Amino acid sequence: MIGLVDANNFYVSCERVFQPQLEGRPVGVMSNNDGCVIARSAELKALDIPMGTPAFKLEGLRQRGEIHLLSSNYELYGDMSARLAQLLRDACPEIAPYSIDEMFVYLEGLTAEQCEALGKQLRQRIRRHLGLPVCIGLATTHTLAKLANHLAKQDPHYEGVCLLNGQDHTTEAMLKRTPVGSVWGVGRRLAERLAIGGVNTAWDLRESDEKLLRKRFSVVLARTALELRGIPCLEMNALEQPRQRIMTSRSFGQMTGAFTEVHNALRRHAQRSAEKLREQRSLARAVMVFLKTNRHRRDQPQYFPQALIALPSPSDDTRVILDAVRQGLEQIHRPRYRFMKAGVMLLDLVDAEQYQLSLLHPPTRERHPFLMATVDQINQRMGQGTISFGMTDAPAAWQLRCAHRSDRFTTRWDELMKVGTHPGAVAAAEAKQKQKLKQNQKKHQQPLTSAKRVAQPRA
Numbered sequence: 001m002i003g004l005v006d007a008n009n010f011y012v013s014c015e016r017v018f019q020p021q022l023e024g025r026p027v028g029v030m031s032n033n034d035g036c037v038i039a040r041s042a043e044l045k046a047l048d049i050p051m052g053t054p055a056f057k058l059e060g061l062r063q064r065g066e067i068h069l070l071s072s073n074y075e076l077y078g079d080m081s082a083r084l085a086q087l088l089r090d091a092c093p094e095i096a097p098y099s100i101d102e103m104f105v106y107l108e109g110l111t112a113e114q115c116e117a118l119g120k121q122l123r124q125r126i127r128r129h130l131g132l133p134v135c136i137g138l139a140t141t142h143t144l145a146k147l148a149n150h151l152a153k154q155d156p157h158y159e160g161v162c163l164l165n166g167q168d169h170t171t172e173a174m175l176k177r178t179p180v181g182s183v184w185g186v187g188r189r190l191a192e193r194l195a196i197g198g199v200n201t202a203w204d205l206r207e208s209d210e211k212l213l214r215k216r217f218s219v220v221l222a223r224t225a226l227e228l229r230g231i232p233c234l235e236m237n238a239l240e241q242p243r244q245r246i247m248t249s250r251s252f253g254q255m256t257g258a259f260t261e262v263h264n265a266l267r268r269h270a271q272r273s274a275e276k277l278r279e280q281r282s283l284a285r286a287v288m289v290f291l292k293t294n295r296h297r298r299d300q301p302q303y304f305p306q307a308l309i310a311l312p313s314p315s316d317d318t319r320v321i322l323d324a325v326r327q328g329l330e331q332i333h334r335p336r337y338r339f340m341k342a343g344v345m346l347l348d349l350v351d352a353e354q355y356q357l358s359l360l361h362p363p364t365r366e367r368h369p370f371l372m373a374t375v376d377q378i379n380q381r382m383g384q385g386t387i388s389f390g391m392t393d394a395p396a397a398w399q400l401r402c403a404h405r406s407d408r409f410t411t412r413w414d415e416l417m418k419v420g421t422h423p424g425a426v427a428a429a430e431a432k433q434k435q436k437l438k439q440n441q442k443k444h445q446q447p448l449t450s451a452k453r454v455a456q457p458r459a
């Protein structure tokens with residue numbers, strides 16, 4: 001059985017963990033430089049405020065206290081995502097992160113009832129240990145698990161966990177009311193072509209002749225139809241990338257702990273990801289870097305870190321993405337571990353064309369489109385990697401505008417949550433903390449922030 005664990009309104013939920021007063025309130029998270037809304041709570045959605053609304057248009061509502069707008073705090077979101085992955089890794093034999101807040105878990109040798117029970121347990125544990133609300137979809141295939149998750153989110157009767165066995169009436173009813181374009185891997189354009197042939201719903205696709213689908217469309221679509229019947233035949237990587245994130249990752253030929261080797265692999269992945277990004281005419285707002293040790297090698301220490309770096313402004317420039325990748329790697333790389341896999345994920349994508357039309361945030365990319373287009377052309381004609389980017393110099397720390405950012409509660413010692421009985425006590429504790437921090441810094445002769453990637457903050 002395959003489960004898809006997906007956090008509800010992830011960015012907003014991360015904020016609410018540390019600011020419970022935001023619970024039940026309309027909350028939005030803004031893009032870098034506080035430009036526009038990129039994540040919304042259910043309450044904000046209910047106010048009909050669309051994704052991408054420029055923040056200045058909401059300034060009135062914000063000042064009157066009717067809505068809450070926060071600057072994005074990618075460090076917090078990235079760390080909460082890593083904690084979610086760790087919790088799932090501890091509970092399930094195998095997991096595969098799919099995006100910052102979506103993770104597949106693979107449950108072998110359990111009955112449907114046991115899977116459902118485990119799903120409920122996991123959901124509770126995630127809520128209690130991390131404070132995050134999630135929904136879990138369970139099914140025998142990736143494609144159905146994704147739909148099951150959707151159903152768990154929409155229908156409160158499932159209490160956050162929905163299992164589709166692929167054969168019952170629930171599955172049938174669900175597939176009949178799901179437009180074919182909402183099926184995983186079926187894009188808008190493909191849906192239009194399918195509609196001509198009378199395939200309008202997920203159910204229609206499931207009932208279509210598989211050989212015909214292969215002949216007229218593609219092997220992947222034929223397999224998707226089989227997956228809808230509950231027959232697993234798609235690997236996660238075979239699926240078309242969703243439009244909101246791009247992932248490139250690969251296992252090393254040989255396990256390695258060397259920074260340069262890991263970095264070289266990541267640089268390749270970053271360049272390939274940037275190419276895919278430009279192919280689909282998107283810009284990315286954030287870059288995630290992740291590393292994995294070999295979990296089958298019980299004799300070796302295990303480490304599955306990830307780091308999330310926000311870009312100064314949405315970009316498809318390979319050089320900008322490479323800079324972010326190096327920053328991320330520097331945060332998480334520890335030479336004593338031997339890594340088996342490394343990957344790059346580009347997140348929070350926006351449509352490049354729409355973005356360029358925006359007068360509010362003119363992109364800082366006047367000259368590079370020609371450079372990037374030329375590089376892409378040469379690589380397409382002469383082969384992947386004919387032209388690649390060398391090492392770049394360390395950039396100055398990016399100064400972002402983030403007037404409303406919450407503290408980075410889980411990754412910065414000086415931003416830990418403060419608890420006290422009266423204001424005086426909190427102030428005293430703060431002063432003490434600062435003093436301790438200074439002492440520590442002197443002791444170790446290095447800023448404490450470089451030690452921030454430990455899994456659990458020590459009290």
Ligand SMILES: [Mg+2]
Pocket residue numbers: 006007008009010101102
């Ligand atoms: Mg989500």
